[in-house]
C-alpha cells in the first residue's frame with residue numbers, strides 16, 4: 068500500500084485497496100452479497116453490515132477512491148446527491164449559515180434552497196470568481212460549497228485562496244469535483260476539507276451505475292459515514308462492484324476524454340456556425356490560466372454556443388448520428404444536452420442569458436470515441452443546423 072501511494076493514478080485505479088492475494092485466489096475482487104457478517108463472540112470489533120458501508124466491496128472501493136484523491140478516507144453512497152446531502156449535514160446544524168457558489172448543480176441548489184431552510188439553515192449564493200464573495204460570510208457561516216469545473220460554462224476555481232478565506236472565518240469547504248474526476252483535479256491538495264463526486268459520471272464511467280463519494284480526513288469522512296448509517300442511502304454491493312470495475316479504467320478514459328475535449332474545442336473554435344466555445348483548455352476561456360495551474364487535464368466537457376441560437380440547436384441535436392441527446396455526463400459515449408431543457412430549465416430565458424447560457428447553448432460530454440468521428444458527426448449536424456438558418460433568412464427576405 069505504501070508503494071501504491073507513490074504510484075501513478077493508472078496503477079492506483081487498478082490496484083489501490085486490494086488485500087494480499089495468494090495462489091488460487093480470484094484476480095477479480097468478488098461481489099459479496101451477504102447483508103450481514105459473523106461477529107466476534109466477545110462483541111469486539113466493528114459490526115459489519117451492508118448499510119453501514121463497511122462490507123468488503125465498499126471497503127475496497129473506498130480505499131481506492133481515497134488513494135486517487137490523496138485522502139485519508141472516503142465513503143461511497145447511493146448517489147451523488149446522497150453524498151452531497153450527507154456531507155452538508157455532517158457539517159451544519161440548525162441556525163448555521165452556508166455560502167455556496169452560484170454555479171452549482173441543480174440538485175444541490177434544491178437541497179440548499181428547499182430542504183435546509185426547513186431545518187433552520189440558510190444559504191447565500193455567490194460568484195466565487197468575484198473578490199466580493201467573502202461579503203456573504205456571517206458570524207454563523209459554517210460551510211462553503213464550491214463546484215469546479217462548473218456546469219455548463221466550465222468555470223475553474225483557484226481553490227487554495229478560497230479555502231484559506233473559508234478557514235480564516237471558521238468555515239469548512241466542500242467541493243463538488245464531479246466534472247474533473249480525481250485524475251484531472253484533487254481539491255484536497257488545495258486545502259479543501261471534503262471533496263464530493265457524483266460517481267455516476269466519470270468515476271463509474273459507463274452510464275450504468277448511480278453512486279456518490281465523499282473523501283477527506285478520516286475524522287470528516289467518519290462524520291459523513293455516521294450520517295450514512297442513520298439516513299440509510301447505502302450503495303448496493305452489485306453497484307459498488309460495477310463502480311470498482313469502471314474505476315479500473317478511469318485514468319485511461321480520462322486521457323481520452325481530455326484529448327477529445329481539446330480536439331473538439333479547437334475544431335469548434337474554427338467554425339463560423341459556432342459563436343462561442345467554452346472549454347478551459349482554450350486560451351479564450353476566462354479561467355484558462357487558473358486551469359493550467361490547478362488541473363492535470365482540461366476534461367471532456369465542452370460548451371458550444373451555436374450562432375443560429377435556439378432554432379439551430381434544435382436542428383443540430385436532431386441531426387446527430389454518433390452523439391446521443393441525453394442528460395448526464397462522464398460516460399464512454401458522447402452525450403449532448405441543452406441546458407435550457409435540462410440543468411437550467413427552471414430559469415427564465417432572461418436569467419439564463421444573464422448567467423451566460425443563451426438559447427443555442429449545447430453542452431457536450433465527450434465520450435471515448437475517436438475524435439475524428441465525433442467531429443465528423445458535429446460537422447454534418449452543424450451543416451444541417453445552418454441549412455435551416457439560410458433557409459429561414461431567404462424565407463424572411
Ligand SMILES: *Cc1c(COP(=O)(O)O)cnc(C)c1O
Nearest residue numbers: 146147148172243245265267278
Ligand atoms: C450528476 C451530478 C450530481 C448528482 O449526482 P447523482 O449521482 O445524479 O446523484 C452532482 N453534481 C454534479 C456536478 C453532477 O454532475
